[in-house]
Amino acid sequence: MIDLAQFYDIRFLMDLGAFSILAVLILGFSILTVWSSNMVHAALYLLGAFASVAMLYVSLNASFVGVVQVLVYIGAVGVLILFAVMLTRRTLVEEESHG
Amino acid sequence: MGISDVIPVPVAVDEELEKWTIWGRPLTDVWFTTTEKIHEIIDMGPIKNVLNWGRKNSLWFLMQPMGCCGVEMLVFGCPHYDCDRFGIFPRATPRQVDVMIISGYITRKYLPAIKNLWEEIPEPKWVMAIGECAISGGPFYDSYNIINDTSRFFPIDVYVPGCPPRPEKFIEGFRELQKKIKQREDKRGY
Amino acid sequence: MELLSAITEFAAREPKIYGLIIGLVAAAILASVINVVAMLLVWLERKVMGDLQARYGPNRVGGRWGVLQLGADAIKLFTKEDIIPRGADKSVYVWAPIVAVATTMLIAGALPFGAVIIDGREVPLVVANMDISALYVEAVLSLMAIGAFMAGYSSNNKYSMLGAFRGVARMIAYEVPMGVCVISVAVMAHSLNLVEIVNAQQNIWFAVAQPLGFVIFGIALITDLGRMPFDQTEAEEEIIAGYNTEYSGIRFGLLYFQEYIVMLLGSILLVLLFLGGWKGPVIPVISFISPMIWFFMKLLIVLVALIWIRVSLPRFRIDQVTDLGWKILLPLSLVNFVWAVAVGLYFA
Amino acid sequence: MERLLGIEPPERAQYIRIITQELSRIQSHLLGTAEFLTLIASAVYSPFLYMIIDREDVLTCIESVTGARINHSFVRFGGVRNDLPDGFKDMTLDTLKMVREKTKDYKELFLSDSIYRRRMEGIGVLSPAEAKRLGVSGPPLRASDTPYDMRREDPYLLYKDLDFDVITRKEGDSKARVEVRLDEIIESCYIIEQCLDQIPSGPIMAEGIPKKIKPEPGEAYYRVEDHRGEMGFFVASDGTDKPVKVKARGPVYAYFQALPPLLEGVYIADVVAIAGSMDACTSEVDR
CATH class of the missing domain: 3.40.50.12280 (Rossmann fold)
Known part of the structure; x- marks a missing residue:
């Protein structure tokens, strides 16, 4: 049986709100990563998803994992992905070339 | 003196945008009249002087x-x-x-x-x-x-x-x- | 007084909400203070540069010292036409300055900006006193390249693209030695908390305890800030203006301003990690703010040194920069790490 | 033109021409090096600004003779327009002393700056044979180990009476080109000091020059050592007061011819180091 009073507790609502915002962000960014046809956009969305996951870790009181997430995934992996994407030939990736 | 130098105006208005309304009036209409109004206020004097002070320096x-x-x-x-x-x-x-x-x-x-x-x-x-x-x-x-x-x-x-x-x-x-x-x-x- | 007691009571009853509110207020104050200080920093740079080069620097706008010069610049930049090139990748182009400034502001949350003495006790001025703030700052510093990358990529200009490339390559090369240096400091201080690290420097600065680490961190920091010997991302004579070639008006203002905010925050980080933060002999009469005075004096020295370096060194080539990072600084930073561990164990 | 007319300007005028020419060579080299420094460093690089300060002093000397800073239409057929002003000798000697010391400082600075040396050494090497083939002259050619100087090859004015070295470097890279330029500043100081010692008093214009010049039909070619290299003037006359053809051969056009083979396959950052060390003045090419 759920304690109904808990739902009206502002602390719980805050946690819930933060979690739902982050969940929406993570899901949204992930879907956009897969959806987007532009490789660079996809990589940037992936970075967004990583960042949201880091925020989720921090909100779960696991700030060290959050920071490591930023350091490793965004700082190293994400930037490497961006770098690799930049080295691909753009005309193959995009229908309307720009640049 | 166009309005574009103080407040950015969309260069090309999409057809889609023309269909949108705000308070029963077309969005573009509201946007342009508002910017015109703001621009008139700016043109009146004091604000313009401040802007020109910044620009000249x-x-x-x-x-x-x-x-x-x-x-x-x-x-x-x-x-x-x-x-x-x-x-x-x-x-x-x-x-x-x-x-x-x-x-x-x-x-x-x-x-x-x-x-x-x-x-x-x-x-x-x-x-x-x-x-x-x-x-x-x-x-x-x-x-x-x-x-x-x-x-x-x-x-x-x-x-x-x-x-x-x-x-x-x-x-x-x-x-x-x-x-x-x-x-x-x-x-x-x- | 009643209000104060009510607030303390509320804080005791609802620590989480109280923390949230206080955090938001502190963040708002911090953001505005940082912006003002960064503006002063642009002015300081132009004045100091003038002094070093036998000229005056701005001295006509706002009195003899030209203090309003930046106000004029800001008004002009904010009311200038905002051009988005036709071939640009619009969404990325619009978001790039925002991302750049936001990532910068993320650092500010975890940095202590000095301390005040209340009742004989040091109270550090920090918004989020995390346990791992040194690592956090280091991690967020590595995000700096992303804003520049987005700006360079989306501008649809080959020079911007080159600037973006250079920025990312440089960032990858220098993030590693910088991180190793931060870890060495943490090993010596037995903590990753910046306040603890400053407290550990009560007797001896880490710049003295590990001079090699200080030099490596300083070089890596200048690289991260993109200042003179390492400003390949916006080398004016080579690639027009690098990643912000196509930016105009307020968006350029943000990117331009962001560089100075990073410079300020980076210098603060250097002061905290290696120069003993706000530690210094207590000045008797104004003991309340004596740590702040020490802190700002050190900060000012670091900032002037950065400006000095800027006007007196030629620019590296980008391949030499990455060479320096990977082949020299990385091994040396590992040597420094071993040194830090050995010295730390000896004195522990 | 004087060759066409058969006029020999008086000795004092020739010395004044040499002095102004060498002074403007100093200012041009200072400016060229300064501009080049902005290219490999940035526009806020201090030595660049210090060089401009020195150049202002040299320009003051030039201005006191000719009355203009850069485009001094000073040389007349058969002489020069003005004599040297009072106190010119002392002022110039002071300036030259200062310029010489400063230039030595700059050389020392560049030798001790490891970033500078990394950027410049072995970059854009121009071999002597290649340089001659492309028609390069002036400091870039002399940096490629070829002692070719119009002042020595085909002495004009009174350069054969003066004692000076032709500066050369073996390497032929960007660093050598800049060093040649800095050494030539010191050498020019030496030449001017000799001139100031030896200068005789006398007229500054040759006698009997008509108001309207009508040379005999014929052609004349005259070449001088410009700040940037060999500068040739060709004049053809048909006996009237207007020339049939005037052609100026500037040195910078050849520099730009030399750039494509040098710039093949180098970094963008090296492009400025190579092109800048040539001290190419783009507007000279345009005519």
């Missing part, structure tokens, strides 16, 4: 020396003359400057390029003609490939004569431009 110019006046342009930014005192500052890209200096003769071949540079500068912008070559063609006035009347192509605000003018004359030219901006008497009416 921060005249960044395009580092694009051509001919021997370009040498003096280089010296103009250096000690002894020091344009930084007046907030005048050289930048390398046309997107971030306010003043274009035509500091030498313009050949017919170079004209499209320099016109392009002028069009890349965002509003509000001014242009100065420095040196005899830029004003009247100078020693090359009867040459077959030199534009000898640059004011046909650019709305020149300040002419600085000399061959080449001394760096002090550059400062004088910029002071004149600042006066013009303050009194709102420049060619493009800012």
Whole structure:
């Protein structure tokens, strides 16, 4: 049986709100990563998803994992992905070339 | 004087956008009337004076020396003359400057390029003609490939004569431009 | 007084909500203070540069010292036409300055900005006093390249693209030695908390305890800030203006301003990690703010040194920069790490 | 033109011409090096600004003789327009002393700056044979181990009476080109000091020059050592007061011819180091 009073507790609502915002962000960014046809956009969305996951870790009181997430995934992996994407030939990736 | 120089307006309005409404009126209509109103208020005086104060004290110019006046342009930014005192500052890209200096003769071949540079500068912008070559063609006035009347192509605000003018004359030219901006008497009416 | 007691009571009852509110207020104050200080920093740079080069720097706008120069610049930049090039990748182009400034502001949250003495006890001025703030700052510093990358990529200009490339390559090369240096400091201080690290420097600065680490961190920091010997991302004479070539008006203003905010925060980090933060002999009469005075004096020295370096060194080539990072600084930073561990164990 | 007319300007005028020419060589080299420094460093690089300060002093000397800073239309057919002003000798000697010391400082600075040396050494090497083939002259050619100087090869004015070295470097890279330029500043100081010692008093214009010049039909070619290299003037006359053809051969056009082979396959950052060390004045090419 759920304690109904808990739902009206502002602390719980805050946690819930933060979690739902982050969940929406993570899901949204992930879907956009897969959806987007532009490789660079996809990589940037992936970075967004990583960042949201880091925020989720921090909100779960696991700030060290959050920071490591930023350091490793965004700082190293994400930037490497961006770098690799930049080295691909753009005309193959995009229908309307720009640049 | 377009409305675009204070508040950005969408360059091309999509057809989709025209269908949107706000308070029963088309969105574009509301947007344009609002910007017009804001612009009228700005035009009335005090705010405009503040804006022009900022603009006149921060005249960044395009580092694009051509001919021997370009040498003096280089010296103009250096000690002894020091344009930084007046907030005048050289930048390398046309997107971030306010003043274009035509500091030498313009050949017919170079004209499209320099016109392009002028069009890349965002509003509000001014242009100065420095040196005899830029004003009247100078020693090359009867040459077959030199534009000898640059004011046909650019709305020149300040002419600085000399061959080449001394760096002090550059400062004088910029002071004149600042006066013009303050009194709102420049060619493009800012 | 009643209000104060009510607040303390509320804080005791609802620590989480109280923390949230206080955090938001502190963040707002911090953001505005940082912006003002960064503006002053631009002015300081132009004045100091003028002094070093036998000229005056701005002295016409706002009195003899030209203090309003930046106000004029800001007004001009904010009311300039905002151009988005036709071929640009619009969404990325619009977001790039925002991302750049936001990532910068993320650092500010975890940095202590000095301390005040209340009742004989030091109270550090920090918004989020995390346990791992040193690592956090280091991690977020590595995000700096992303804003520049987005700006360079989206501008549809080959020079911007080159600037973006250079920025990313440089960042990858220098993040590693910088991180190793931060870890060495943490090993010596037995903590990753910046406040603890400063407290550990009560007797000896880490700049003295590990001079090699100080030098490596300083070089890596200048690289991260993109200042003179390492400003390949916006080398004016090579690639026009690098990643912000196509930016105009307020967007350029943000990017331009962001560089100075990073410079300020980076110097603060250097002061905290190596120069003993706000530690210094207590000045008797104004003991309340004596740590702040020490802190700002050190900060000012670091900032002037950065400006000095800027006007007196030529620029590296980009391949030499990455060479320096991977081949020299990385091994040396590992040597410094071993040194830090050995010294730390000896004195522990 | 004087060759066409058969006029020999008086000795004092020739010395004044040498002095002004060498002074403007100093200012041009200072400016060229300074401009080049902005290219490999940035526009806020201090030595660049210090060089401009020195150049202002040299320009003051030039101005006191000719009345203009850069385009001094000073030389007349058969002489020069003005005599040297009072106190010119002392002022110039002071300036030269200062310039010489400063230039030595700059050389020392560049030698000790490891970033500078990394950027410049072995960059854009121009071999002597290649340089000659491309028609390069002036400091870039002399940096490629070829002692070719119009002042020595085809002495004009009174250069054969003066004692000076032709500066050369073996390497032929960007660093050598800049060093040649700095050494030539010191050498020019030496030449001017000799001139100031030896200068005789006398007229500054040759006798009997008509108001309207009508040379005999014929052609004349005259070449001088410009700041940037060999500068040739060709004049053809048909006996009237207007020339049939005037052609100036500037040195910079050849520099730009030399750039494509040098710039093949180098970094963008090296482009500025190579092109800048040539000290190419773009507006000279344009005519």
